[in-house]
Amino acid sequence: MLRQPVKLELRGITKSFPGVLANDHIDLVVEPGEVHVLLGENGAGKTTLMNILYGLYHPDEGEILVNGAPVKFQSPSDAIRMGIGMVHQHFMLIPVFTVAENVMLGSELTRPFGLLDRGRARREVQRLGQEFGLPVDPDALVSSLSVGAQQRVEIVKALYRQAGVLILDEPTAVLTPQETEELLRVMESLKHAGRSLVFITHKLKEAMRVADRITVLRGGRVVGSTVPAKSTEAQLAAMMVGRAIRLGVERPPAKPGAVVLEVEGLTVRDARGQVAVDDVSFQVRAGEIVTVAGVQGNGQTELIRAIMGLDPVAAGHITAAGRDVTTSSPRETLASGVGHVPEDRVRDGLVSDLSVAENLVLDTYYLPPFARGLVLEPDEIRRNADERIREFDIRTPSASVQAGTLSGGNQQRVVVAREFSRPISLLIASQPTRGLDVGSIEYIHERIVKLRDQGDAVLIVSSDLDEVLALGDRISVMYRGRMEGPFDSGSATREEIGLMMAGTGSEAASAPPDAGRP
Amino acid sequence: MSENPDQKPGRNRAAAARDVIQSVIAPQSSIWSSVLVVVLAFVTALVVSAVFIVVSDPNVIQAPDLLTALNVAWQDVSGAYGGLLTGALGDPSTIIAKLSSGDAKVAASAFYPLSETVVAAAPLVFTGLAVALGFRAGLFNIGGEGQVIAGGLAAGFVGFSVHGLTGFVELPLALLAGFLVGMLWGFIPGLLKARTGAHEVITTIMLNYVAIYLTYYFLNTTLFQRPGRTDPISKVVDSAAMLPSLAALNLRVHAGALLAVAVAVAVYFLLWRTTLGFEFRAVGANPDASRAAGIGVGRVIVVAMSLSGGLAGLAGANIILGVQYSVTPGFSSGLGFDGITVALLGRGNPVGVVAAALLFGGLRAGAVQMQAATSTPVDIVQVIEALVIMFVAAPALIRAIFRLRAVRGIGAPTVSPGWGG
CATH class of the missing domain: 3.40.50.300 (P-loop containing nucleotide triphosphate hydrolases)
Incomplete structure (x- = not known):
C-alpha cells in the first residue's frame, strides 16, 4: 500500500517558546528506507522538532521538504497526507473503541449511505499485522490491551494511513524488555519494506542496535550526526550530556x-x-x-x-x-x-498542580519545622525547597512553579530529593x-x-x-x-x-x- | 499502566472531573492576566446583552426609519445600563446632593444603592466560598442550595425558639446552628463519597430536594409555623438573634457583610496557611499521590465537604438573621447555584470570590433600579451573568476578540515534556 518512499528534509528549523529556545536551526535529512535515530536528553528539543514535523507546532523559521519539495503543515492532517505518521509517547487511542475502529478513526472507510465498512478495516488491520509482525486482534477493545499491544495499534494506524515516514516518539519508554525487542524487529521489517523511520530515544543500546544514522540533539541544537559503526555508547552519551559520563x-x-x-x-x-x-x-x-x-x-x-x-x-x-x-x-x-519513590511519579509521586516547594514536603508538611500545630510555616517550606533544589540540582525557574511544569527528570529529582532527605x-x-x-x-x-x-x-x-x-x-x-x-x-x-x-x-x-x- | 485495566474507566472519569475543576482554579496565566480576562469578559457580556435589550424592545423594530431606530436603541441600552449602574453604586450627583444636605438620614440614603449591593453580595460570598473550598479539594459541591436551606432553617429555629439570651450569645448560637446543620448537609455526601465512592454531584443535588421539601414540612408544624398563619411561614426570630443592621438609617446593610469578609479571610488562611488546607489542595489535585504521601484521602473528603456545607449554611443563616427574619419556602432563591457561578468567576480563590460576589451583588441590586427606570426586565441581568461566565470559561475567545497575546499558548509547554512529564 506504500505509495512511494519518502525522503524527508528539515532545514534550519527554529522554534521558541516563552523563555525557551526549543529548536535552534536544526537540519535533518531522513533518507528513504533508513532508521534515523534522534538521540537527546529530556528537554533537548526532540519532541518539539517532531511535533513541528507532524504539523502540531509551526516553526518560527526554517522549512520542511518532502521528496525535495517544500511543504507547509497547518495541522497533522496535512502531515498525514504527505505520508508522515506518528506514534506519540502518550497513545492517542480511544479506549472504548475496538482496535479496528481506532485504526480507521479519521480515515473511515464507508459504504453507501455513510455506513462504516468495519469489515474492510478489520481485514486491513490483520493484513498489516501479518506483513510487519504486528499481531493485534482487530476486534479487541483498546482498553483491554497491554501497553505494548496498544503501541502496535498506533503503528498499524499509521501504516493504515500509508505513512512513508514513521515517527516513533520514545516508544520504548513504556515497554518491557521483550516488547522492546519485538518493536525493534518490527522497525527493521518496516525499513526493509522501504519505509523510513525516525526513532526518538535516549536509550543508547537501542540507538546502536537499529540506527542507520544517529543525530544527537542537545539544548535545541544538533550537536553531531554519526553512524553506529563509527561511534561508541560512551561517545554518544558524552555528546548527549555535553560531558563525559559514566555508564x-x-x-x-x-x-x-x-x-x-x-x-x-x-x-x-x-x-x-x-x-x-x-x-x-x-x-x-x-x-x-x-x-x-x-x-x-x-x-x-x-x-x-x-x-x-x-x-x-x-x-x-x-x-x-x-x-x-x-x-x-x-x-x-x-x-x-521508610522512604518511597513510587513507580508512577505523575500519578503517585507528585501533585503536579502544587508548587515544587509544596511537593518537597508532601509527606512531611505536618511535622515541625514545616508546621507548628495546624499552621504551616511557609518560610521553612521555602527554605527547605531552596536547599533541596541546590543539593539535588533540580532545574526549575523557582521553588514556587508548579511541579508539573518541570521535565520528567527534574520531577523525579523532586521526588528523590523529598524521600532521600527525610x-x-x-x-x-x-x-x-x-x-x-x-x-x-x-x-x-x-x-x-x-x-x-x-x-x-x-x-x-x-x-x-x-x-x-x-x-x-x-x-x-x-x-x-x-x-x-x-x-x-x-x-x-x-x-x-x-x-x-x-x-x-x-x-x-x-x-x-x-x-x-x- | 497496564496492570489495572479494570480500574481505568472510573479513574479516567474521576480524573476528567478533576481536570475540569483544575482548569478553573489553576489558571495557566498570571493573576493580572486573569483579572483582565474577567473585565473584558464582562464588557463583552454587556455588549452582547445590549443586543438582547435592543431586540426585545418593539419600538426599535417599529421605528419609521433607521435613525429613529438607532436612537431608540441607544436610549434603551444607555437607560438600562445607566439604571444598572445607579442601582448598584448610586448616581454621583444625587450622592453629592444627599451628602451635603446636612441631615443624617438623607446623607445615609446616598449609600442606599451600595447597601443593596452589599446585602445581595454577602450570601453570595458564603456560597461562593463553599463551592470554591470544594473545588480546592477536588469536590464539586452543587448541593449549596440544600445546605443554604438547611442552615437557614436551623439558624431560624434557634433564632425564634431560644429566648432570654443577649445578642452576644444568641446571635453566635444561631449562626453556629446554621453552620453546623449546613455541615451536616455536606457531611452526608462527603461520607458517602469517602466510604462508597458515591459521586458528590449526584448525592448533593438529591439532598437539595430533601432540604426543600423538609422546609415545607417543618413550616407546617407548630414548632415552626407562625401562630395564626395557614401558609408556610415561620415565626420571627428574636431581635437578639438578628444580625445588627443600620436600619435606623433606612439601610438594609447588616453585619453579615462583615462576617462574610471575615470568613473569606479565614478560608484563605485555612487553604494556604494550615496543614488541613495543604491536604485539601493536595487531595484535590492528585488523590493518588496524596495517599501515597500518607494523607488520609477519605478523611479529607469528609472534612472538606462538611466545611463546604457549613459555609453554605452560613449563607442561609445570613439571609434569615440579616434580611428576612423568618423562614419561608424558597428563601434561598438559587443562592447555592449562584455560588457555583461566583466560585467559577472568582477562580476558586477567596479574594476572587469576594470580588465576584460584589460584582454579581451589584448587578442584582442594580437590576431592580434598572427595571424601575426602564422597561428592561430584571432577567437581563441573569443573561449578563451567564455570558460573563461563558466568556470567562473561554479565555481563548476573549483573548482572540481583544487580540491579547496568550501568556501561554495552548499546548505549548515551557519545557519540552519528557516521558510522562
Whole structure:
C-alpha cells in the first residue's frame, strides 16, 4: 500500500517558546528506507522538532521538504497526507473503541449511505499485522490491551494511513524488555519494506542496535550526526550530556548489617481479587541494595503498595525498621523511617498542580519545622525547597512553579530529593529512573548507592534489567506473583535472570514457594 | 499502566472531573492576566446583552426609519445600563446632593444603592466560598442550595425558639446552628463519597430536594409555623438573634457583610496557611499521590465537604438573621447555584470570590433600579451573568476578540515534556 518512499528534509528549523529556545536551526535529512535515530536528553528539543514535523507546532523559521519539495503543515492532517505518521509517547487511542475502529478513526472507510465498512478495516488491520509482525486482534477493545499491544495499534494506524515516514516518539519508554525487542524487529521489517523511520530515544543500546544514522540533539541544537559503526555508547552519551559520563554504577562491595525489611509469606490480592503477590518472603539488610527484576505486571507493583500500606495484605507479615507495618497506614509506614519513590511519579509521586516547594514536603508538611500545630510555616517550606533544589540540582525557574511544569527528570529529582532527605532507614524505589535521561539516571544511581553506603537498606524494583544488575547487591526476580531469590549478584548471569523474568528460569515458578528460595 | 485495566474507566472519569475543576482554579496565566480576562469578559457580556435589550424592545423594530431606530436603541441600552449602574453604586450627583444636605438620614440614603449591593453580595460570598473550598479539594459541591436551606432553617429555629439570651450569645448560637446543620448537609455526601465512592454531584443535588421539601414540612408544624398563619411561614426570630443592621438609617446593610469578609479571610488562611488546607489542595489535585504521601484521602473528603456545607449554611443563616427574619419556602432563591457561578468567576480563590460576589451583588441590586427606570426586565441581568461566565470559561475567545497575546499558548509547554512529564 506504500505509495512511494519518502525522503524527508528539515532545514534550519527554529522554534521558541516563552523563555525557551526549543529548536535552534536544526537540519535533518531522513533518507528513504533508513532508521534515523534522534538521540537527546529530556528537554533537548526532540519532541518539539517532531511535533513541528507532524504539523502540531509551526516553526518560527526554517522549512520542511518532502521528496525535495517544500511543504507547509497547518495541522497533522496535512502531515498525514504527505505520508508522515506518528506514534506519540502518550497513545492517542480511544479506549472504548475496538482496535479496528481506532485504526480507521479519521480515515473511515464507508459504504453507501455513510455506513462504516468495519469489515474492510478489520481485514486491513490483520493484513498489516501479518506483513510487519504486528499481531493485534482487530476486534479487541483498546482498553483491554497491554501497553505494548496498544503501541502496535498506533503503528498499524499509521501504516493504515500509508505513512512513508514513521515517527516513533520514545516508544520504548513504556515497554518491557521483550516488547522492546519485538518493536525493534518490527522497525527493521518496516525499513526493509522501504519505509523510513525516525526513532526518538535516549536509550543508547537501542540507538546502536537499529540506527542507520544517529543525530544527537542537545539544548535545541544538533550537536553531531554519526553512524553506529563509527561511534561508541560512551561517545554518544558524552555528546548527549555535553560531558563525559559514566555508564554503569561505581559500587564498592556492600557491608550488610541488621535486617531492616522483612517480608514473610506475603500474599496480596489485586482489585479483581486475583492473587497478585503469592507467598513472597525476603529480607533487606542495612547497607545493601536488593533489586527486584521482572516484567511489568508480575506483582511488583502490588508488592510495593502492600509494603507501603497502600493496598491491604491478604496474608503474611511485613516488618520495616523494627516495626510490624503489616496493617499500618501509609503515613505510619512513611513515618517509621521508610522512604518511597513510587513507580508512577505523575500519578503517585507528585501533585503536579502544587508548587515544587509544596511537593518537597508532601509527606512531611505536618511535622515541625514545616508546621507548628495546624499552621504551616511557609518560610521553612521555602527554605527547605531552596536547599533541596541546590543539593539535588533540580532545574526549575523557582521553588514556587508548579511541579508539573518541570521535565520528567527534574520531577523525579523532586521526588528523590523529598524521600532521600527525610530521616529514613529503608528506601523503597520503584522504577526509579524510568523514562529519565542519561544524566539523571547517573545521578539517581549515585544517590542510591550513597544512601546504601550511609547504612540504609534499599529495595529497588525495576523492569530495566540493566538497572537491576547495575544496582543490586542481591537480585531477585518476580514472575506471576512469585519471587525467586534474592541471590548474590554474582551468582546469576544476565541470561539466567532474563529467563526467570520470562518464567522459564527454573522449576521454581511452578514448584512450591520454598523451593525457589536458595 | 497496564496492570489495572479494570480500574481505568472510573479513574479516567474521576480524573476528567478533576481536570475540569483544575482548569478553573489553576489558571495557566498570571493573576493580572486573569483579572483582565474577567473585565473584558464582562464588557463583552454587556455588549452582547445590549443586543438582547435592543431586540426585545418593539419600538426599535417599529421605528419609521433607521435613525429613529438607532436612537431608540441607544436610549434603551444607555437607560438600562445607566439604571444598572445607579442601582448598584448610586448616581454621583444625587450622592453629592444627599451628602451635603446636612441631615443624617438623607446623607445615609446616598449609600442606599451600595447597601443593596452589599446585602445581595454577602450570601453570595458564603456560597461562593463553599463551592470554591470544594473545588480546592477536588469536590464539586452543587448541593449549596440544600445546605443554604438547611442552615437557614436551623439558624431560624434557634433564632425564634431560644429566648432570654443577649445578642452576644444568641446571635453566635444561631449562626453556629446554621453552620453546623449546613455541615451536616455536606457531611452526608462527603461520607458517602469517602466510604462508597458515591459521586458528590449526584448525592448533593438529591439532598437539595430533601432540604426543600423538609422546609415545607417543618413550616407546617407548630414548632415552626407562625401562630395564626395557614401558609408556610415561620415565626420571627428574636431581635437578639438578628444580625445588627443600620436600619435606623433606612439601610438594609447588616453585619453579615462583615462576617462574610471575615470568613473569606479565614478560608484563605485555612487553604494556604494550615496543614488541613495543604491536604485539601493536595487531595484535590492528585488523590493518588496524596495517599501515597500518607494523607488520609477519605478523611479529607469528609472534612472538606462538611466545611463546604457549613459555609453554605452560613449563607442561609445570613439571609434569615440579616434580611428576612423568618423562614419561608424558597428563601434561598438559587443562592447555592449562584455560588457555583461566583466560585467559577472568582477562580476558586477567596479574594476572587469576594470580588465576584460584589460584582454579581451589584448587578442584582442594580437590576431592580434598572427595571424601575426602564422597561428592561430584571432577567437581563441573569443573561449578563451567564455570558460573563461563558466568556470567562473561554479565555481563548476573549483573548482572540481583544487580540491579547496568550501568556501561554495552548499546548505549548515551557519545557519540552519528557516521558510522562
